[in-house]
Amino acid sequence: MSLVVTPLELPERWDEPGPRGDAFRAFHAHAERSNAMRFGPDVVARSPEERLASLQPSLAEACRAFVAHRDGQLVGALKVYTPLLESTDVAEIVISAEPDLPDAEVLDLVEELTTHGEQVAAGLGRGDFRGGSLAAASGAVTAATGFGGVDPDHPEVAPLVARGYVLEQVYRISMVDLAALPDLDERLAAARAGAPGYDVVAWAGETPAPHRAGMCRLKEQMAADAPGGGVLFEPEVWDDARLADFEASAASGGRTIRTVAAVEGATGELVGFTSAFVGTSTVVNQQDTVVAGAHRGHGLGALMKLANLAELREHHPNHTRVVTWNAEENRPMLAVNEATGFVTVVHDGVWKRRSVS
The missing domain is CATH 3.40.630.30 (Gcn5-related N-acetyltransferase (GNAT))
Incomplete structure (x- = not known):
């Protein structure tokens, strides 16, 4: 039939x-x-x-x-x-x-x-x-x-x-099990020490008002910098209305957005962020991670990811695993993930x- x-x-x-x-x-x-x-x-x-x-x-x-x-x-x-x-x-x-x-x-x-x-x-x-x-x-x-x-x-x-x-x-x-990271606090402390001049801030839900313009700027950079091979998309333009709509959509159905951002101490400028979506499953979905170009090379990607894992451990103790998607050619981010403890689950074409x- x-x-x-x-x-x-x-x-x-x-x-x-x-x-x-x-x-x-x-x-x-x-x-x-x-x-x-x-x-x-x-x-x-x-x-x-x-x-x-x-x-x-x-x-x-x-x-x-x-x-x-x-x-x-x-x-x-x-x-x-x-x-x-x-x-x-x-x-x-x-x-x-x-x-x-x-x-x-x-x-x-x-x-x-x-x-x-x-x-x-x-x-x-x-x-x-x-x-x-x-x-x-x-x-x-x-x-x-x-x-x-x-x-x-x-x-x-x-x-x-x-x-x-x-x-x-x-x-x-790839996925990481928080139970396999008994030294998470030590790793996070080492990452902080390796990034002098920077700090991290964390929040749940909507981006706080002081950081919304910076988040829009980083969202645009994320769209421009993400490895796309031959499937690149056009540059994106983000404003507060688009950010508000994205956050409302991401949080719909009962999910919580957990965000950790890197801040330059001298200027207070938001220079990177990573976010995770926490739902009913015990597996958390790690979403975007980006560092502004002028601030790369200081280990901020690893710092933010480790800080977000610590946030998940504290605020969502029943959510014990984190899954993430990365292009195979994005070797710098894969290296960060592997060093953090992520292991391969499967591949998508x-x-x-x-x-x-």
């Missing part, structure tokens, strides 16, 4: 009775099963509230979700993310499959959902398609960056290769194809 792909109509609440609520809860359960298979139990787990919040549009991005059924059974899902402020030719196509599907069915599913995603993107005027797949530290097909690769015969990969997608980049997903129409 052919694949039936239908839009996911979001309910007002995750526990809403009726067809909309039932469809969302089935979508959520599928996402949890798929993510547990791909990343491991709890690594990227979300509550239903968090998942529903993550699908809501923000000032900067919209998401359209779809579910795929075959013979009445949910076999996969599709999300199409579209930037709204910059890079408005881009569409990110994210596909997930049920864990127990045979490889041949996964291949067919990825092929059909990629077609559907491209059609949705084209209907929105998007011609720069981005896709994803399982990847590895090396493979027969090497990323354009020269770091990481894929097996071209993998069922998530073969349909992308056949359609002319190019593997632009490979991301390493980032693909790109431009529409010929």
Whole structure:
């Protein structure tokens, strides 16, 4: 029987009775099963509230979700993310499959959902398609960056290769267990001593008023400096309204944003930050980390990450692990993570194809 792909109509609440609520809860359960298979139990787990919040549009991005059924059974899902402020030719196509599907069915599913995603993107005027797949530290097909690769015969990969997608980049997903860092305080003290002239400040939730302009400046630098291979986005412009919208979206569904920032002692200027999203899962999602160019070389990246781990230990003692994503070519940040104690969990491939129409 052919694949039936239908839009996911979001309910007002995750526990809403009726067809909309039932469809969302089935979508959520599928996402949890798929993510547990791909990343491991709890690594990227979300509550239903968090998942529903993550699908809501923000000032900067919209998401359209779809579910795929075959013979009445949910076999996969599709999300199409579209930037709204910059890079408005881009569409990110994210596909997930049920864990127990045979490889041949996964291949067919990825092929059909990629077609559907491209059609949705084209209907929105998007011609720069981005896709994803399982990847590895090396493979027969090497990323354009020269770091990481894929097996071209993998069922998530073969349909992308056949359609002319190019593997632009490979991301390493790695995790640290706070229980494996009994010397965290000593490490943090050494990092502080190695960065004279700088201090760190920490907060939960919204960025305090004295630091909001500095945070906007660093967000712009993060977008400009993040390794992107051939999937670079246009420069971003951040103001207080955009920062407020981002923070509200990130905190929706009951999550807490934990931020540690580096401050230059002589000027009081914010010169770097790292943030982590704390949800219901015991695994915390480490997000952006950036240091302003003029202040690199002082170990501020390591200082901020260690300080944020200490903040998590103090304020969220039941959240014992932290997961983070980094481009394989971003060797300086990977070196910081490895020295901190992060170990590799899995790799993700980032693909790109431009529409010929």
